[in-house]
Amino acid sequence: MMPQSMSLKNQDEGSVSTKATSTSQERSVTFDGRSLLDVHGIHVEIGGREILKGIDLSVAPGEFLGLIGSNGAGKTTLLRTILGDIEPSSGTVSIMGRKRAKAGMVGYVPQKIQLDPDLPIRAKDLVALGLDGQRFGIGIRSSHFWDQVEHAMRGVGAWEFADRPVGRLSGGQQQRVLIAAALVANPKLMLLDEPLANLDPANADDIVSLLNSIRNREGISIILSAHDINPLIDSLDKVVYLASGNAVVGKTDEVITTEVLSKLYCHPIEGLHAGGRVMVMAGDNAHAHAHDADPFGAKKAED
Numbered sequence: 010m011m012p013q014s015m016s017l018k019n020q021d022e023g024s025v026s027t028k029a030t031s032t033s034q035e036r037s038v039t040f041d042g043r044s045l046l047d048v049h050g051i052h053v054e055i056g057g058r059e060i061l062k063g064i065d066l067s068v069a070p071g072e073f074l075g076l077i078g079s080n081g082a083g084k085t086t087l088l089r090t091i092l093g094d095i096e097p098s099s100g101t102v103s104i105m106g107r108k109r110a111k112a113g114m115v116g117y118v119p120q121k122i123q124l125d126p127d128l129p130i131r132a133k134d135l136v137a138l139g140l141d142g143q144r145f146g147i148g149i150r151s152s153h154f155w156d157q158v159e160h161a162m163r164g165v166g167a168w169e170f171a172d173r174p175v176g177r178l179s180g181g182q183q184q185r186v187l188i189a190a191a192l193v194a195n196p197k198l199m200l201l202d203e204p205l206a207n208l209d210p211a212n213a214d215d216i217v218s219l220l221n222s223i224r225n226r227e228g229i230s231i232i233l234s235a236h237d238i239n240p241l242i243d244s245l246d247k248v249v250y251l252a253s254g255n256a257v258v259g260k261t262d263e264v265i266t267t268e269v270l271s272k273l274y275c276h277p278i279e280g281l282h283a284g285g286r287v288m289v290m291a292g293d294n295a296h297a298h299a300h301d302a303d304p305f306g307a308k309k310a311e312d
C-alpha cells in the first residue's frame with residue numbers, strides 16, 4: 010500500500026503526486042470535522058535556498074507522528090514553520106482552523122541546549138517559564154500557578170528533582186523538565202526537535218514511553234523529529250520522512266519501502282524491516298544504517 014500522501018519533485022519528471030487512503034483504523038477522530046493541524050503546499054526559502062518544497066501534512070487530535078530525516082533535511086525548518094517562527098514563501102499552516110495558534114495551544118521542546126552546571130535556576134523555575142510566556146507582564150506567581158507547575162512536573166516524573174539546579178540534572182532528567190515546560194500550559198499540539206539526541210538507548214526508550222503515555226492520557230497530538238525511527242516504531246501513528254526538502258507521509262510500513270524511498274531520494278534505496286527494526290540502505294553495496302535516516306551518511310548542519 011502506498012502512503013496516504015506523497016508529493017515529490019524529480020528533475021526528469023517534474024512534479025509527481027500520488028495519493029492513497031489507508032484502510033487502517035485511525036487512533037483518533039478529527040476536530041469538528043477538521044484535522045488539528047493542516048499543512049498545505051508549504052514552500053520555505055532561506056538565504057535564496059529552497060528548504061521545503063511543497064509539504065502537505067495533516068494531524069488528527071491525539072496522533073503521534075515521527076518526523077524522520079538526516080541533518081539538513083529540513084526537520085527543524087518544518088517545526089518552526091508550524092510553530093509560526095518562520096513564514097513560508099507559499100502554502101498555509103492552520104491549527105484548529107486558525108492561521109495563528111492561540112497562546113499555549115502549541116508546546117515546543119527545542120533541540121538540546123547545553124546548560125551550565127552552575128546555572129542558578131531550579132528545574133521548577135524552568136518549567137514555570139512555560140507559564141510566564143503565556144501572560145502579559147511579570148505578574149504574581151500565585152499558589153495556583155505553582156500548582157500547575159507541580160502538576161506538569163509530576164506528569165512527567167520530574168517533581169522529585171524540582172528544586173535541583175537544572176544544569177546538574179542528567180540528560181534524561183533535563184528532557185523531562187523541558188517536556189514539562191512544554192506541557193504546563195496544556196497545549197493541544199506538542200512539537201519536539203530531536204529530543205532523543207545524545208540520550209542512551211534506555212533513556213531514549215523512557216522518553217518515548219513517557220510521550221506515548223502523555224498523548225494517551227491527555228489526547229495531545231505529538232510531532233517528534235529524529236534521525237532514527239527505531240525507538241519510535243511501536244508508538245507512531247504516521248511517519249513524515251523528509252529528504253532534500255520533499256516529504257512522504259504514511260504508516261511506517263507504507264513509507265519505509267524500496268519503492269517509496271527510491272522515489273523520495275531519486276536514487277536506488279532499500280527499505281528493510283527485520284527483527285522489529287527498520288534499516289535503510291543506499292545502492293547495491295551500501296552499509297545499512299539502522300540508526301540513521303540518511304542512507305548516504307550525510308553530516309550537514311540542520312536547516
